[in-house]
Each structure stands twice: as C-alpha cells, then as structure tokens.
Amino acid sequence: MTAYILRRLVQTLVVIGLLSFFCYYLMTLMPGDPIDEMIAANPFATSADAERLRQLHGLDQPVHVRYWNWVKMIASGDLGYSRTYRVPVTEALGKSLLNTSILAGTALAFSLLVAVPLGVWAALRKGSRVDYLVNLFAFAGISVPSFWIAIVLILLFAVYIPLYPAGGTQSIAFGLGPWESLLDRVQYLVLPVLSLSFLSIGTYVRYTRAAMIEAMANDYIRTARAKGLSWNRILIMHGFRNALIPLITVIALSFSTLFSGAIITETVFAYDGVGRLVFLSIQRNDFNVAMVAFMISVTMVLVMNMIADLLYGVADPRITYS
Amino acid sequence: MTRPARRRIATAGIVLVATLAVYAFSRPGHLGGGAPPTNSRLTIGITQEFENLNPVIMSMSATAYLFRLVNRTLVTLDENAEWKAQLAVELPTLENGLARLVEVDGQPKLEADWEIREAATWGDGTPVTCHDLEFAWEVAHSDKVSIASVEMYRQVEEIRIDPANPKRCTFLYREAKWNFNRLFQFYVLPAHLERPVFEAYGDQPEGYEQHSLYTRDPTNPGLYHGPYRITEIKLGSHLILERNPTFYGDPAHIEQLVIVLIPNTGTLEANLRSGSINMVSELGMSFDQAVAFQARVDAEGLPFKVNFKPGFLYEHVDLNLDNPLLQDVNVRRALVYAIDRDGLCDALFAGKQPPALHYVSPRDPWYTDDPDRIAVYPHSRREASRLLDEAGWWMRPDGYRYNAQGERLRLKLMTTAGNKVREIVEVYLQDQWGGIGVDVRIQNEPARIFFGETTRKRKFDGAVMYAWTSSPESIPRSTLHSGMIPSEANGWSGQNQPGWVKPEVDALIEELEVEFDADRRLELARQIMDHYTGDVPVIPLYYRSEVSVTPASLTGYSLTGHQVHATDHVERWNLEPVAAAERGAP
Numbered sequence: 001m002t003a004y005i006l007r008r009l010v011q012t013l014v015v016i017g018l019l020s021f022f023c024y025y026l027m028t029l030m031p032g033d034p035i036d037e038m039i040a041a042n043p044f045a046t047s048a049d050a051e052r053l054r055q056l057h058g059l060d061q062p063v064h065v066r067y068w069n070w071v072k073m074i075a076s077g078d079l080g081y082s083r084t085y086r087v088p089v090t091e092a093l094g095k096s097l098l099n100t101s102i103l104a105g106t107a108l109a110f111s112l113l114v115a116v117p118l119g120v121w122a123a124l125r126k127g128s129r130v131d132y133l134v135n136l137f138a139f140a141g142i143s144v145p146s147f148w149i150a151i152v153l154i155l156l157f158a159v160y161i162p163l164y165p166a167g168g169t170q171s172i173a174f175g176l177g178p179w180e181s182l183l184d185r186v187q188y189l190v191l192p193v194l195s196l197s198f199l200s201i202g203t204y205v206r207y208t209r210a211a212m213i214e215a216m217a218n219d220y221i222r223t224a225r226a227k228g229l230s231w232n233r234i235l236i237m238h239g240f241r242n243a244l245i246p247l248i249t250v251i252a253l254s255f256s257t258l259f260s261g262a263i264i265t266e267t268v269f270a271y272d273g274v275g276r277l278v279f280l281s282i283q284r285n286d287f288n289v290a291m292v293a294f295m296i297s298v299t300m301v302l303v304m305n306m307i308a309d310l311l312y313g314v315a316d317p318r319i320t321y322s
Numbered sequence: 323m324t325r326p327a328r329r330r331i332a333t334a335g336i337v338l339v340a341t342l343a344v345y346a347f348s349r350p351g352h353l354g355g356g357a358p359p360t361n362s363r364l365t366i367g368i369t370q371e372f373e374n375l376n377p378v379i380m381s382m383s384a385t386a387y388l389f390r391l392v393n394r395t396l397v398t399l400d401e402n403a404e405w406k407a408q409l410a411v412e413l414p415t416l417e418n419g420l421a422r423l424v425e426v427d428g429q430p431k432l433e434a435d436w437e438i439r440e441a442a443t444w445g446d447g448t449p450v451t452c453h454d455l456e457f458a459w460e461v462a463h464s465d466k467v468s469i470a471s472v473e474m475y476r477q478v479e480e481i482r483i484d485p486a487n488p489k490r491c492t493f494l495y496r497e498a499k500w501n502f503n504r505l506f507q508f509y510v511l512p513a514h515l516e517r518p519v520f521e522a523y524g525d526q527p528e529g530y531e532q533h534s535l536y537t538r539d540p541t542n543p544g545l546y547h548g549p550y551r552i553t554e555i556k557l558g559s560h561l562i563l564e565r566n567p568t569f570y571g572d573p574a575h576i577e578q579l580v581i582v583l584i585p586n587t588g589t590l591e592a593n594l595r596s597g598s599i600n601m602v603s604e605l606g607m608s609f610d611q612a613v614a615f616q617a618r619v620d621a622e623g624l625p626f627k628v629n630f631k632p633g634f635l636y637e638h639v640d641l642n643l644d645n646p647l648l649q650d651v652n653v654r655r656a657l658v659y660a661i662d663r664d665g666l667c668d669a670l671f672a673g674k675q676p677p678a679l680h681y682v683s684p685r686d687p688w689y690t691d692d693p694d695r696i697a698v699y700p701h702s703r704r705e706a707s708r709l710l711d712e713a714g715w716w717m718r719p720d721g722y723r724y725n726a727q728g729e730r731l732r733l734k735l736m737t738t739a740g741n742k743v744r745e746i747v748e749v750y751l752q753d754q755w756g757g758i759g760v761d762v763r764i765q766n767e768p769a770r771i772f773f774g775e776t777t778r779k780r781k782f783d784g785a786v787m788y789a790w791t792s793s794p795e796s797i798p799r800s801t802l803h804s805g806m807i808p809s810e811a812n813g814w815s816g817q818n819q820p821g822w823v824k825p826e827v828d829a830l831i832e833e834l835e836v837e838f839d840a841d842r843r844l845e846l847a848r849q850i851m852d853h854y855t856g857d858v859p860v861i862p863l864y865y866r867s868e869v870s871v872t873p874a875s876l877t878g879y880s881l882t883g884h885q886v887h888a889t890d891h892v893e894r895w896n897l898e899p900v901a902a903a904e905r906g907a908p
Contacts, residue, residue: 032774036814047813049472052465056527081532083468085557086373086380088532092557154592166592172365172560172580270584270593272559280371283770 008309012302016295023294024067027287033059034083034285057083070291080288084281089288092277097296099169100273104262106189107196108254115201116247119208120240126213134205141202150195150268157191164190167270192269196262200254207250211243218242244315252308256300358625359600359873361898365580367590367599369606371558372583375545376536377509378461379469384605388581390889391563392546396436396455397505398890401880403634403685403794405504409450409547411437413503416838423498431479432498438489441570445543445551448514452483452491457513461520467530474507500838501795506886515544549574549893559583575878575896587611594626594871602871604881604888610743612869613672625874630674633883634683634796635866637744637789639735639751640819643859645783647731652713654858657733658699659706660758666750667864670743678862680851681801685883686794688847695848697855706758715759723759732761734784736776739766744787747863751787778814780807780821789866790817793884795843798850802859803831822859873897 035053054060058069073080079089122134158166164187165171171184215221216239224234263275274293281289313319359365372384377393380386398408407413414420414434421434442450461467462475477495484490495502515535523529535542540555549571550563561581565574582599584590590606593599607615616628641648641657648654663677679698682689690696707717715723715731723731735751737744745766752762767776776782790801800806804823806816827850834846854860868881870888878894 031771032778036774036778047811047815049470050813050815053468053470056466056468058527081528084371084373086376086531087537087557095556096558151588151592154589158596158598159592162596166596166598167584167586167589168582168598169559172554172562172582268586268589270582270586270589272556276585277558 005306005310008306012299012306015302016299019298020071020291020295021067023298024070024287024291025063027282027285027290028063028066030282030285032285034287035059036285070287074292074295079292082281082286082289084284084286084289089292092289093274093292096272096274096277099271100262100266100275102185103189103192103196103266103271103273107193107200108251110193111197111200111204112251114197115204116208118201119205120212120235122205123209123212123216124235131209134209138202138205138209141198141200142206143202144198146195146199146262146264147268149198150192150265153191153195154268164188167268169270169272188271192265192271195269196265204247204250207246208243211246212239215239215242241315245312248308248311248315252304252311253301256297256304357597358875359897361576361896363578363580364576364601364873364876364895364897365582365599366601366603367582367584367593367606368603369583369585369587369590371585372561372581373557374534374536374540374555375552376511376531376534378458378511379467379531379534379536381470384583386885387603387605387887387889388561390548390887391550391579391892392548392552392566393509394548394890395506395510396438396508397503399506399793399882399884399886401882401888401891403882403884405506405794409438409442409510411439415503421502424494426494430498432495432502434493434495434502436491436493439570440489442547443568443570444512444514445546445566445568447568448512448544449489450510450547451488451513452481453488453513454510455491455508456481456483457517457520458509458511461511461516461524461530464520464524464530466524466527468528474505477502478508497836498838499835500843501797504793506793510547512544512547515542543568550579569893572893574893575898576892579892591615595624600873601876604868604870607869607871608743609671609675609867609869612871613674615871626871627874627876629870629872629879629881630867631881631883632674632676632683632685632865632867633881634685634792634794634885635789635868635883636678636681636683636792637747637787637863637866638678638681639785639787639861639863640777640782641785641859641861642780642782642819643821643823644780647733648784650713651857652709653715653731654861655699656706656709656713656758657755657760658858658861659702659709660754660760661751661861661863662701662754663863664701666747670746670750671864671867675864675867678864680855680862681790681792681798681860682847682851683792683794683865683883686792686796688795688844688851690848690851696851697858699855703758710758717759721756721759722761730761731759732763734763734765734782735787736765736767736772736782736785737787738769738772740768748787777819778808780819785861786819787863791885795847797831797835799831799835802827802850802854804828820859822857824853824857827853875899 034057035050058066079093082089082092085092118134122131125131154166157163168188170188176184221234221238224238262273263279265271266273266276278290278293280286281293368384368387370384371382372388373380373382375385375389375392377389380389394409396408396410397413398406400406405413412418412420414436416423421432424431424433436452438450438452444450459475459478459481462469462472477497478493479496480494482492482494519533519535520530523533531537535545541552543551546552546566547569549566549569551566552561553564554562560583563579563581565577584593584599587607590602591611594602612628612630618624619626619628641654643649667673667675667677676684679691680696691698710723710731714725717723725731733755735748737748748764752764755762773788777786777788801817802822803818804825805828806818807821808814808816808819830846830850834843834850837843837846868883870881872879875897876895877899878891878896879888880891881888882890
C-alpha cells in the first residue's frame with residue numbers, strides 16, 4: 001500500500017511538471033502578450049516603449065527560459081505579481097480561493113445531502129411515480145443552463161421576494177459580531193449555492209440511482225434477504241456500499257472543482273471567487289495568476305483521483321494495491 | 323400518507339406561496355430599491371475590474387474612474403469639455419505670462435510656471451508640492467517601472483522647483499507645443515511616502531510597483547489628497563471611501579461612498595432594483611440596456627434617472643486601403659452614401675447617439691458640419707450606385723455587382739463578437755450595402771483577438787468596426803499620420819489601421835502640433851477634416867453616448883462623455899439638496 005502511494009505520488013509530480021510546461025506554453029500561444037494590451041490601450045506608446053516593456057517583463061526571452069524562470073520563482077515560494085491587479089498573486093488569489101472553496105464546498109455538501117438519499121429512494125421505487133418525479137427533477141437540473149437558473153433565483157428571491165441579496169460575497173458593513181458576520185455570509189451564499197447545486201444534484205441523483213439499481217439487482221442481496229437480515233442492513237451494508245464505487249469517482253472529481261471556481265455562477269452573483277479571477281487573468285494575459293490557478297486545479301484533480309483510487313479499496317475489500 | 327392528508331399539504335403549500343407573493347408585491351416600492359439613499363452613504367455599482375490606485379501605473383478604466391475620487395491632477399477637463407486648472411492655481415498660457423517660448427542650445431522650447439494650491443495637502447497633512455510632481459516624473463522615466471503612458475511625462479525635460487516655495491515650479495518642455503498645459507494625466511505621487519520605496523526597490527524590475535504603499539498599505543491616508551480617501555479596498559469586490567477632512571476644495575456632501583463590483587450587467591440591474599446599490603456608474607450598463615431600463619423607469623415610475631451624454635467616442639468602420647477594391651475612392655464614397663446614418667441612430671439608439679460625419683465630436687470646438695468645409699454624404703442609394711457603376715462594378719440580376727473580370731463586389735466586415743449593439747449595427751450595414759449590390763460577409767472575433775491581433779496588426783482585408791476615443795482639440799497624429807501605420811518595424815504601435823498615406827495630412831498634423839495661433843489651428847484642423855471626409859479612409863457611423871443611472875434625488879451630477887469621469891466633480895454630488903440648503907451648506 002505504501003509503495004503504491006509513493007509510486008502514485010511520483011507519477012502525480014511528474015504529470016504536474018509536464019502539465020505546467022504544457023499550460024505555460026499554451027498561454028504563450030494565445031494571440032497577443034501583456035505588452036500588446038498596454039500598447040493597444042495607449043495611442044502614444046512607441047515602438048521603444050514596447051521594446052522597453054518586453055525587456056522589463058522578460059517577454060523578449062524564449063519560452064523555455066521564461067518557463068524556467070517561473071519555475072524557479074515558484075520553487076522559491078514566490079507566486080509572483082499580478083499585472084492585472086498590481087498586487088502579489090497570493091493577495092489576489094488567496095481570498096478568492098477561500099471564497100470559492102466555501103461556495104463550492106457548501107454546494108457540494110448540500111448536493112450530496114439531497115442527491116444521494118433522493119437517488120437511493122428513486123432506485124428502490126424504480127418505475128414508480130416517485131421515480132419519474134425524481135428523474136424529471138434530475139434531468140431538469142442537468143438540462144437547465146446555470147446562468148438561467150441563477151437569474152431566475154435572483155429575480156424570484158432578491159427582486160420580487162427580497163429574501164436574499166442579489167449578489168456579492170458579504171455585506172459591506174461595519175461592527176458586525178462574529179455570529180452576525182456568519183449569518184450575513186450565509187445569506188449571500190444561499191442563492192449561488194442553490195444555483196450551483198441544481199445542476200450537480202441532477203447529476204448525482206442519476207449516478208446514485210443507476211448504481212443502486214445495479215447493486216440491488218445482485219444475487220447477494222437476495223441471499224442477504226433470505227438469511228433474514230434487516231432491510232436497513234441490506235440496504236446500507238450490501239446495497240449502498242457496492243454502489244459507492246462509481247459515486248466515489250464522481251464525487252472525488254467534484255472535489256477538484258473546489259478551487260477552480262464556477263465562473264458563470266460567480267459572475268452572475270458577483271461572487272468574489274477564483275473562477276472570475278482566472279478568466280480575467282487569461283483575458284488580460286496575467287500569466288502569473290492564471291498559471292498558479294491552473295496548477296492548483298491540476299493538482300487537485302490528480303490528488304483527488306489518487307484518493308479515489310485508495311477509497312475504492314475501502315469500499316470494496318476485493319480491490320488490493322499489492 | 324392518505325390522499326386527504328396529501329391534499330391538505332398541497333393546499334397549505336399553495337396558500338404559503340400565495341401569501342409570500344402578495345406580501346412581496348404589496349410592499350411599497352418593492353421594485354424601486356427601498357428607501358431612497360441619503361448623504362450618509364451612496365452605493366455605486368460598476369461592472370469593470372479595478373486594480374490598486376497608484377496613478378502612475380494604473381491601466382484600467384475603472385481605476386481611472388476611482389482615481390478621481392481620491393486624487394486630482396494639475397489640470398482637468400470639466401463636464402463641459404473645457405480645460406480647467408484643478409490642483410494648479412492657474413493654467414499657464416503665453417497670454418497670462420506664465421508660459422514663455424525659449425531657446426535652449428538653439429532649439430525652440432517652452433517653459434511654464436506651475437503653482438499648486440496652497441491648501442492642497444495629502445491626507446496625513448503633508449503639503450502637496452512640486453516635489454510630488456517631480457517624484458512622479460522620475461518614476462515615469464524609470465525603465466524598471468511597468469508604465470505605458472509616459473508621453474505626458476516625457477514631454478517635460480526638466481522640473482525646476484522654487485527653493486523658496488516648493489509649491490511653485492517651472493517645467494521645461496522638450497518641444498514648444500501649444501497644448502503643453504493639458505497635463506490631465508500628469509499625476510502626483512506622495513514623495514514623502516513613496517520616495518523611500520522607490521529608492522529601496524526602484525532598481526529591481528517592477529520592484530517599485532510591487533512594494534509601493536498603494537499596493538502594500540492602500541488605506542494609508544497619506545496616499546490621497548482628493549475629496550475622499552480609501553478606508554477599505556478588496557480587489558475584485560468593493561471599495562469603501564470616506565470624506566477626506568483635509569481636502570483642499572469644498573467638502574463632499576456625501577459622507578461615505580461604496581463602490582461595488584458586479585461584473586454581470588443583468589445582476590447589476592437586479593441589484594439596483596432590489597436596493598443593494600443606489601446608482602450605476604458610467605462603467606456599468608451597456609447602451610441598449612440603459613435604453614431598456616429608461617423605458618422601465620418611465621413605465622413603472624422607478625425612483626431613478628437614466629443619464630445619456632454624447633461624448634468623444636467615435637464609432638466607425640476602418641477600411642483597409644491595401645485592398646485593391648478599397649483603393650478606389652469611388653467605392654469608399656459609395657459605401658458612405660449607402661448608409662442612412664440618421665435612420666440608424668433613430669431606429670437603433672432612439673436618437674440618443676448622434677450620427678457622425680467625421681472623427682471630431684460635435685462637442686469639440688473644432689467640429690464642423692459645413693458642407694463648404696468638408697465632404698458630406700447624405701444618404702443616397704442612387705449616388706452610391708452611380709459611383710459604383712463609374713468604378714466598374716455593375717449590377718447583375720442576382721442582386722450583386724461584378725467587375726469586368728466577373729469578380730463579385732465582396733467585403734468582409736468584422737467587429738467584436740458578443741457586442742450586441744455592434745452586431746446589430748453590422749446587420750444594418752450589411753442590409754444597406756446589400757441594397758447597392760455589395761456582398762457583405764460578417765466575420766466577428768472575440769475582443770481579445772480582434773483588438774490584439776486583427777486590428778492592431780492590420781490582419782483584416784476588408785472593413786473593421788470599432789471606436790476611437792479622443793479629447794477636445796485632439797491632434798489626430800496617432801490615427802491619421804502615415805508614420806502611425808502599425809507594422810512589425812514600429813512594434814505595431816500607432817492607430818492608423820486603414821494604412822492611409824496622405825503627405826498633405828502629415829504636413830498639416832505636424833504644423834498643427836506647433837501652431838500657437840488658435841484661429842490658424844482651427845483652419846488646419848478643418849483642412850485635415852476636409853481631406854479625411856474627401857478621401858474616406860474611414861466610414862464614420864455615430865458618436866457613442868455615455869450612460870449611467872442615478873437616484874432621482876441626486877443633484878450636482880453630470881456625465882462628462884470623455885476620459886475624465888463624473889467622479890472628477892464628486893464633491894458636488896448631493897442627495898439632500900433641500901436639507902443642505904436649510905443647513906446653509908455650500
């Protein structure tokens with residue numbers, strides 16, 4: 001097991017290294033560079049200005065030299081400087097990462113809390129009215145565009161029935177106590193979490209339902225019933241546990257989005273998250289912010305995949321890592 | 323669960339939803355943003371991101387908007403598009419003796435005396451002096467600082483500070499140009515705070531900007547001398563400003579301003595209607611959205627005012643003059659004749675954006691629509707068709723024109739994809755040009771590629787539609803001089819995207835730059851316009867209007883329509899004019 005984990009860690013590091021160069025190289029292939037934008041915005045800029053700025057930003061160097069300089073900077077613990085916001089990357093990204101992880105984490109937890117029981121319930125009543133209703137809800141969640149549901153939620157619960165704020169991350173107010181501050185934050189989370197969850201609930205319900213139907217059709221379920229085991233024990237220990245493997249894969253990959261942001265939801269709700277920040281960074285050629293965000297996203301996907309592989313063994317003792 | 327029980331639950335649900343709906347719709351002003359804002363706080367929504375507020379380094383429009391809340395410049399352009407002294411006591415001119423033509427080493431140069439207002443101090447009480455001007459000038463000249471707009475500083479060769487009074491100094495300009503005093507982008511930096519940072523880190527690439535107090539300690543009051551100072555800044559989210567007690571001018575009426583970033587325009591409007599924000603700045607709604615919102619304000623009696631002001635943004639179509647088809651002036655003129663610009667502005671903009679005749683805005687003193695001075699092209703399909711016939715493009719039964727070689731008259735039209743207004747105008751042009759037999763193919767691109775590659779590197783072979791911005795009496799060197807045609811050799815600088823080469827215009831521009839006689843300048847400017855309208859390297863469309871939404875009770879606010887935003891007179895904004903008058907306030 002330890003050898004397997006070490007091997008996977010080494011593989012993960014190699015993939016991160018390769019992907020970092022690939023991402024960096026792809027970014028340099030995009031039309032324009034950071035200086036182009038400055039020059040285009042300023043009618044008085046001369047060719048000498050362009051040359052001076054390219055030298056200053058190191059853009060006159062070949063890609064591999066620039067990449068190597070970036071790697072050295074990252075390795076020294078310096079994430080660089082955002083040329084969009086004119087602040088260190090840690091400052092630009094740190095707060096947004098936290099905000100996004102709160103939003104995505106809450107949405108993920110809420111989605112699982114709703115979707116898993118709903119999926120199990122529908123699977124146990126396959127073909128019934130309940131099953132059709134749950135399926136309808138799931139397909140609606142998968143099909144409806146997230147920007148549409150976001151706008152509907154804003155109109156319903158911020159404009160026509162003003163229960164929640166239309167957008168933002170938290171109230172701009174002074175003297176709030178910790179409890180008030182927490183409640184305030186929750187108020188701002190409700191609509192974006194509902195909007196994000198609507199899509200993921202649909203997806204999880206479909207996965208859970210399918211996995212449970214398959215698990216409950218197995219012979220060992222019939223055997224367990226014949227042995228006289230309680231229904232709850234059959235359902236949880238034999239049915240649900242065997243349905244977990246596909247769910248673990250989907251959920252582990254969902255975890256990786258905790259730090260990559262939900263750009264549409266964040267933009268529509270004016271939520272100060274990392275998705276919007278990365279989009280703007282790419283648009284404005286802010287390589288340092290975009291690269292760090294890419295790396296976090298890539299690392300999360302790889303690490304969560306590795307954790308999912310390890311969890312398969314926990315869910316199913318037949319899987320070994322020797 | 324029994325059937326009656328289910329029915330009871332369903333009925334209860336319906337009653338609950340109905341009650342909530344009745345409650346929501348019965349609340350007074352449920353769509354109008356709740357209680358009207360007062361002078362204690364005004365919350366403004368913007369859609370564009372902002373960076374830190376170091377004026378020498380800033381590059382975003384939203385930062386320029388915010389900058390005017392907290393800092394001022396020697397000179398400004400007011401809402402009537404007139405140049406005024408702001409931080410300076412008086413605008414130096416040759417006439418008032420504060421500026422002089424001099425000769426240095428045989429070169430004609432110019433000296434101007436500037437004096438900073440006596441009462442002007444930074445937020446920590448340190449006086450604003452010429453040392454602050456000199457420091458900003460030094461920073462802008464450093465090749466380790468990432469700043470593109472150095473032209474404003476580069477024109478000054480030397481700053482001599484009066485040792486007896488550091489509020490006074492003399493600028494020696496490299497060249498004697500008549501517009502030497504329009505230094506609205508010559509910023510001041512607090513030398514007492516920032517010079518130590520510059521001395522410590524200024525020799526490292528981007529070292530100064532990374533360690534500047536505007537980056538590390540942005541709420542330091544010593545960084546600001548304007549009507550407000552920053553008490554909280556969260557990039558990507560919001561900014562809180564409070565009245566600056568040390569501001570040299572009249573104190574602002576509104577105690578606190580909150581600027582909230584809401585990138586989505588739909589959400590911005592929802593926030594306005596729900597009362598989360600009180601106002602949408604000129605960096606908020608798109609023009610079409612503002613027109614639609616105006617209709618809702620009128621229909622529903624919402625407590626807002628939608629403001630429109632035609633400005634100095636000139637929407638036009640650049641023609642690539644390297645294209646053999648477009649090298650024929652008759653074809654270019656035919657394209658202008660074919661467009662009903664009055665109809666376009668009435669139909670698409672409800673008359674709130676005026677049609678354009680050329681690059682000079684109607685608000686500019688140089689503007690003329692006199693047909694004796696410039697070529698004017700009233701809408702005429704007949705004239706357009708005649709010119710195309712003359713150019714050797716004849717109409718065939720399929721509705722398109724062909725030349726003697728059987729080639730169809732085809733034009734590719736490009737603009738920024740996703741810009742709704744431009745896309746509608748594009749279809750309008752396609753229809754109008756189609757009417758004279760031109761096969762127009764539309765091929766749009768994301769703004770990043772369109773501006774970053776296609777227009778900047780002249781990678782279009784037909785026509786591109788976008789906007790230029792300018793200020794009053796602006797010299798069109800960057801857009802019309804043949805030395806400003808972007809090429810690899812000049813690092814793709816310059817904005818003469820059509821590739822227009824006219825030696826007479828080059829000479830007129832060069833003369834215009836150094837002509838001190840205002841009447842002669844007017845004459846030169848109109849001669850350039852005459853060449854421009856006669857040659858048609860660019861098809862004028864319309865002048866864009868600035869839009870904003872303000873609370874109905876706000877007074878003292880006026881859109882400017884140019885680069886100096888309405889925040890430049892924020893101290894005049896007032897939400898309680900009656901109460902202020904009763905208190906005897908200014």
